[in-house]
Amino acid sequence: MQLHGLFTFQLSRDTMIDREQVYQHPDQVIDIKDWEVHRDYEVFPVGAREKSLRVCPDNPPFDFCLPGHRYLFKESIKSAKHQDQPRYPDQYWAELIAFRIGKMMGLRLPPVFVAIDSTRNEPGTLNEWFMGYSNKGDERFLSGGDYMQRRIPSYDREKGKQHNLTTIIELSRVLQRARWLNQDWLHYWGLCLCFDALIGNTDRHQENWGLIWEESELKARVRFTPYFDNGTSLGHELLPEKMQRMIHDHNELNAYLRRGRHQMRWTANDQQRLPLIGGITRYCNQYPEIRPILIEHLGRLCEDNLKTMLFDLTRFDLPHPLTQQRAEFIAFLTLTRKRLLLQALEN
Template sequence: MIDREGIEQAPDQIIDIADWPVYKDYDVFPEGARDKTLRVCPEPPLFRFCLPGHRYLFKEAIKSAKNPGQPRHPDQYWAEVIAFRIGRLMGLTVPPVFVAINSATNEPGTVNEWFMDYPGSEDERYFPGGDYMQRLIPGYDRHKGREHNLTTIIMLSRALMRNNLLAHDWKPYWGLCLCFDALIGNTDRHQENWGLIWSNDGPRARLAPYFDNGTSLGHELQPKKMQRMMRDPNELNAYLHRGEHQMRWAKGDPRRLPLIEGVVRYCEHYPEVRPILIERLSQWHEEALEAMLLNLTRFDMPAPFTQSRAEFVAFLTLTRRERLLQALEN
């Protein structure tokens, strides 16, 4: 991944993808619950933070099953943008995500930068985690993913490292992944939302940047529920307690891995990762988070990011960070 640090989208720089060409023959991208199209940034780009000729995934809000064509959570797309920016506060490698709209349909969403095929990069191939889960677990149901588990992922990572096929240390990678997901409340790190990028020169692999992070940050909560959670500790605690990773610790476990407990359990097995996570959680101040969220309220978009939701996302994220740090430092 090339250096994409320091990129910033201002409120008056909303991307309109109506005239962006669809990539080859892929009109609708098949993975996930949200409608997506794979687009190509035109040359020259309207804004400097976009890469001409590069692929971007335009993602809309999840559509309602009861009201076809209508979004179930019309402002969910903001969670993807915020997760990217929180990931950057933590110093993580997260593909850029920008606020966008399709003016032809007035559909708001995000454009998510494809994390391969950058200018001047070597020839690489991407394989989603589901490919490996199917190979390692006989009869693995890729549609339901109920046997998705961290123990098998660790076994795969160890084997790659042992055979000198992995270009970086997998222990911090998965520790940071669990920590990031726990911080933003991401419950969607299933087998299609991680993968390996293989270089044809070697061959060697690297684990993909943390992508598809939008099922997070309380996006599903209505305003009245948000306000109650900010006033009532019992309601907040119940919500936080329900949060689980989209994987079990081991294949036969009856329950998925709780968000914060999963991070602590991982660090009990790999204690050298604990100080890395503490440092990444501590290196940014709450003012940086609040300023970032306030800036997003200035974007003039359908289903805007409201002041009340900005306050709630800050409250929720800072509460999760405090509890993560308490759990890791004790």
């Protein structure tokens, strides 16, 4: 089941940008037991992880929660054999860490917080919906899958094998020529590929990006969504013994890094998906003017700040906590990918 242009909310872009500055401290775990389900979405119908669309109460638990706003509560992926048990119990941390890394890079991402449903002792993340902030204009969200189907008549939305960057670029150019697009698509997709390669996100499928249309009396305007749904990343699937081996065995680490691929191809007919770092190289060869911009944003990710942030997250008291071992591995993996990305971009 897909959502096709379902959400029509009121939004202020400036408010979204302001919200990126919010910060959750270890003593501020959100309990959503009394948060109402938004309309009929007790189970949100997009994606592999369990999600429910919740509404923040009028008296929010912390000042960084917006009363009356919508949030996706996302749990870790459940085991195929035991649906009551998570396959990767601490996966939810990847969503929060990816958000904080994106902030360090100066990217636009919807705020993410850790939370718990105490009625089930189920931890997860609260992902702030990137629309519905104010009454400054009617806006409508359409997912990337809607556009892929329109531009590729045979597009299989269930499998998404034809999801490709060439069609996305063609769409972006159409919007630019019509003077509807109010942002630089070249920067947007370059930074998206760079961010996904840095965190190892292999899940940027057609439902994990989209366009926000703003209707006015003068002219329709459109922009791409902020980068959302980034939790299939940061080695979340690796067990502790595997992490330990990869830190000390360069061959095993390099093999793991080579397997990483974007959830899109360069063209619809390509046999293979784009490699995470190879995709950046190909994009920069096509559009060399983006190269210094990606290098500058990668440079904002400071090793000390990254490690301090990760240590802070180990202090949260939640089921399946972020362990010191996993925090150290995420720092190691991310800094390794940063180094490889800079080498690819600077050569």
